[in-house]
Amino acid sequence: MxxxxxxxxxxxxxxxxxxxxxxxxxxxxxGAQTESIHAIDLKISPCIECNDCLKTGECSIKDEMTEVYPKLLSADLVVLAAPIFFYNIPAQAKVLVDRVQALWSRKYILKKKPPNGHRRGFFISAAGTKGERVFDGAILTVKYFFDAIGVKYDGELVFRRIGTKGEIEKHPDALPQAFETGQALVKKMQS
Ligand SMILES: Cc1cc2nc3c(=O)[nH]c(=O)nc-3n(C[C@H](O)[C@H](O)[C@H](O)COP(=O)(O)O)c2cc1C
Known part of the structure; x- marks a missing residue:
């Protein structure tokens, strides 16, 4: 996996x-094999809505996103970890999400089925405030991101009132919770 x-x-x-x-x-x-990408290290231009992908299923912009598409399409489980910035995910992650418009076009306009239907997506987040609805906007965005790449939204692990760098490490059980969530989800998918 x-x-x-x-x-x-x-x-x-x-x-x-x-x-x-x-x-x-x-x-x-x-027992899973893991790979990671860091949005901040990728040189990815924002989607320009040229609409080429509606006809071709391919993005007309040739940059480091080209290497990301096959990773998104071949992983059994895609996990996005992003904090809340103004009630959504930060720009660095949103640029990547917007560029999956090419995969959305393949699925919904060109009617090309994404790879196997058992793939899953999971969202991890943290926010500085305790707002009840602070994750709502991001969760909606991430659900549609996962849908476009053909993975089923499996859920999220989110923490409120986590602001300064390193604050999550002082949380009583966030780290073991994250470890156990990863372990349990892989086990569930293997069974
Ligand atoms: C530009 C910016 C916008 C933010 N917007 C929100 C927000 O709307 N709601 C909130 O609760 N926290 C907000 N925060 C706080 C971050 O979500 C919080 O610091 C988080 O722990 C950062 O996670 P990271 O260390 O993984 O980047 C914002 C922080 C920044 C820098």
Whole structure:
């Protein structure tokens, strides 16, 4: 089983990165092979809505996103870890999400089925405030991102009132929770 972790925060080794590290360790403990990409390291231009992909299913922009498409299409489990910035995911992650418009076009306009239907997606997030609806916007975006790449939304692990760098490490059980969630999800998918 292949697990792709996407680090979506502009802050290296920040709260969501620490959570994703643990999730991937849990996935490895359950026997999965893991690979990761860091949105901040990718040189990806934003979608320009040229609409070429509606006809071709391919993105007209040739940049480092070209290497990301096959990873998104071949992973059994895609895990996006991104904090909340103004009630959504940060721009660095959103650029990547918008560029899957090419895969959305393949699926919904060109009616090309994405690879096997048993693939899953999982979302990890953290937010500085305690707002009840603070994750709503991001969850909706991530659900449609996963739908476009052909993975079923399996759920999320989110933490409120986590702001400063490293704060997640002081949380009483966030790290073991992330590890156990990764381990349990891989085990569930293998059974
Ligand atoms: C530009 C910006 C916008 C933010 N917007 C929100 C927000 O709308 N709601 C919230 O609760 N926290 C917000 N935060 C706080 C982050 O979600 C929080 O610091 C989080 O722990 C960062 O995770 P990271 O360390 O993985 O980057 C914002 C932070 C920044 C820098």
């Amino acid at each position: 292949k697990v792709l972790g996407i680090y979506g925060s502009p802050r290296r080794k920040g709260n969501t990165a620490v959570l994703l590290d643990q999730f991937l360790k849990g996935a490895q403990a359950a």
